[in-house]
Amino acid sequence: xNKKIKKVAITGGTHGNELTGVYLINKFTKxxxxxxxxxxxxxxxxTNLGAMKQCTRYVEKDLNRTFTKNGxxxxxxxxxxxxxxxxxxQKLGPKGSDNTNVDFVMDLHSTTSNMGLSICISTEDKxxxxxxxxxxxxxxxxxxxxxxxxxxxxxxxxxxxxxxFTIEVGSIPQGVLRADMFFxxxxxxxxxxxxxxxxxxxxxxxxxxxxxxxxxxxxxDFPRGEDDNINAMVHPNLQENGYFELKKGDPVFVxxxxxxxxYEDKDGLYALFINEAAYYEKGVxxxxxxxxxxxx
Amino acid sequence: xNKKIKKVAITGGTHGNELTGVYLINKFTKxxxxxxxxxxxxxxxxTNLGAMKQCTRYVEKDLNRTFTKNGxxxxxxxxxxxxxxxxxxQKLGPKGSDNTNVDFVMDLHSTTSNMGLSICISTEDKxxxxxxxxxxxxxxxxxxxxxxxxxxxxxxxxxxxxxxFTIEVGSIPQGVLRADMFFxxxxxxxxxxxxxxxxxxxxxxxxxxxxxxxxxxxxxDFPRGEDDNINAMVHPNLQENGYFELKKGDPVFVxxxxxxxxYEDKDGLYALFINEAAYYEKGVxxxxxxxxxxxx
Numbered sequence: 369x370n371k372k373i374k375k376v377a378i379t380g381g382t383h384g385n386e387l388t389g390v391y392l393i394n395k396f397t398k399x400x401x402x403x404x405x406x407x408x409x410x411x412x413x414x415t416n417l418g419a420m421k422q423c424t425r426y427v428e429k430d431l432n433r434t435f436t437k438n439g440x441x442x443x444x445x446x447x448x449x450x451x452x453x454x455x456x457x458q459k460l461g462p463k464g465s466d467n468t469n470v471d472f473v474m475d476l477h478s479t480t481s482n483m484g485l486s487i488c489i490s491t492e493d494k495x496x497x498x499x500x501x502x503x504x505x506x507x508x509x510x511x512x513x514x515x516x517x518x519x520x521x522x523x524x525x526x527x528x529x530x531x532x533f534t535i536e537v538g539s540i541p542q543g544v545l546r547a548d549m550f551f552x553x554x555x556x557x558x559x560x561x562x563x564x565x566x567x568x569x570x571x572x573x574x575x576x577x578x579x580x581x582x583x584x585x586x587x588x589d590f591p592r593g594e595d596d597n598i599n600a601m602v603h604p605n606l607q608e609n610g611y612f613e614l615k616k617g618d619p620v621f622v623x624x625x626x627x628x629x630x631y632e633d634k635d636g637l638y639a640l641f642i643n644e645a646a647y648y649e650k651g652v653x654x655x656x657x658x659x660x661x662x663x664x
Numbered sequence: 665x666n667k668k669i670k671k672v673a674i675t676g677g678t679h680g681n682e683l684t685g686v687y688l689i690n691k692f693t694k695x696x697x698x699x700x701x702x703x704x705x706x707x708x709x710x711t712n713l714g715a716m717k718q719c720t721r722y723v724e725k726d727l728n729r730t731f732t733k734n735g736x737x738x739x740x741x742x743x744x745x746x747x748x749x750x751x752x753x754q755k756l757g758p759k760g761s762d763n764t765n766v767d768f769v770m771d772l773h774s775t776t777s778n779m780g781l782s783i784c785i786s787t788e789d790k791x792x793x794x795x796x797x798x799x800x801x802x803x804x805x806x807x808x809x810x811x812x813x814x815x816x817x818x819x820x821x822x823x824x825x826x827x828x829f830t831i832e833v834g835s836i837p838q839g840v841l842r843a844d845m846f847f848x849x850x851x852x853x854x855x856x857x858x859x860x861x862x863x864x865x866x867x868x869x870x871x872x873x874x875x876x877x878x879x880x881x882x883x884x885d886f887p888r889g890e891d892d893n894i895n896a897m898v899h900p901n902l903q904e905n906g907y908f909e910l911k912k913g914d915p916v917f918v919x920x921x922x923x924x925x926x927y928e929d930k931d932g933l934y935a936l937f938i939n940e941a942a943y944y945e946k947g948v949x950x951x952x953x954x955x956x957x958x959x960x
Contacts, residue, residue, distance in 0.1 A: 391894070391897075391920060394893060394920065395920045395921070398920075399921075423944070423945070424720065480837040480839070480840050539837070540837075541776040541835070541836075541837030541838060541840075541941050542837060542838050542839060542941065543776070543838060543941030543942070543944065544776050544837075544939055544941045545894065545897045545898075545939075546897070546898075546903060546939075547897040547898060547899060547900050547903065547918050548900045548903070550897060550920070551922065597690060598687070598841065599690075601687075601841045601842070601843040601846060602841075602842075602843060603843060604843050604844045607842060607843065607844070622843050624687060624690065624691040624694075624846070625691070625695075626847065643840055643841075643842075645837050645838065645839030645840045646839070648719070648839065649719070
């Protein structure tokens, strides 16, 4: 028998200009029955009301890089998002406790990168990987990206309880609602809730033993000048691609003057998170990943 | 003989998160010869450095709605953009003078709407329309949108000198550089400079007498709830369309619950500026326009 899941959290608006999550939470608030299941409680919340109000990613710092244990325990950190993270940690966690208030967090994001439907997973937790594998089986076009993030493995909101991950759907411009991707994201949410209902009632047909993933290897910054300004753009060949297999010599950037800059790393890495608006300031033009099948 | 054009201005970064213009100005700054012509001076500038630094549309208010004569003359208006507008007006204008510092402004914008290459023109000025007609002839896929704007006909930066208009290219997310559209926007800039060189040297082959335009009729807001929150999204049929001809009964929105909301206005209007991120707060989900040929 599984240890039952008691409470699952759906979070949206962690980045205030990623509207899919903001409006899905609005929808569930209006009609909570949409996410009500028999065997567990579903909790949902807007996480960054300040950023949502301004329709910006954050007010002072990226909330979804603020859930490190050190940061949560550091009372000298008093920015808007540092204070908010501590509040959210009390609601959903506390992180590291044996008895967190929720068992699982799915955090809803959009990206300006053309990644389609993706799960970004940052944990070794077995249950999280079973959920991801189930979702992938139900929605085969979905991709699984294994990434500890750009600041370490414990800074995402989904790291508060033992289990969770981030849902990334795009391409969607910041500040825009796209109907097709709104409903696709909702489909992923419902599939996850279905998993937990099956899990709690011991009706899952199998335990997943393998999964195809994109495993992060490194991030690549834009070519920049001495003034730190970007002096080359993502090459058009990559722009519309979510998961692009690179071969030595492929053009990956094009300078403002029109000259191609080519890929010189090993063949077979995949570019993803290509041209995400919010990553310009983080020094990330794309991530490079190994595509592989891992044992669960 | 034409009255010669002495100085043409290219402005970018009027909205700080529309990066095409920001980086084209960077490019021209590095190599001014790219926009140097024999018969007139080309002036270029970043207009809203504060917004560019934050990568937001504006700091306190929309700079491109701040160039009304009343606002420019009102010393009690002291927001970041009000002060900036007065400074820019001194550089490029002053507005209403018989002897403005520049003769023409092309202001470079991007939009999250899939409008391709577009000129947004807000003036009756004959020279501006001749330029637009020349660009349309050189780049037939370009569209001309005649629009006084959402706040009146004199609030755009391009309204400072006697002649000018706005260039809109999309879809591009805010905060993103897209290589293909960067070079397409540069092509429009170069075509306009070519026009003035031909104009000044009396080498234009003709005077344009007709032009096909989309003439703004009205704007349409998102369906909203009592809390002012959007409760319907742009319908997927329209999302990827730049200029979409509407017929009675066409679905134009879909509610968060998946119900279509249909068009009930007269047949034959065109929807454009569909789902522009920056217009959510302005109450504009799309503009409706008449497609017609006008005499120049």
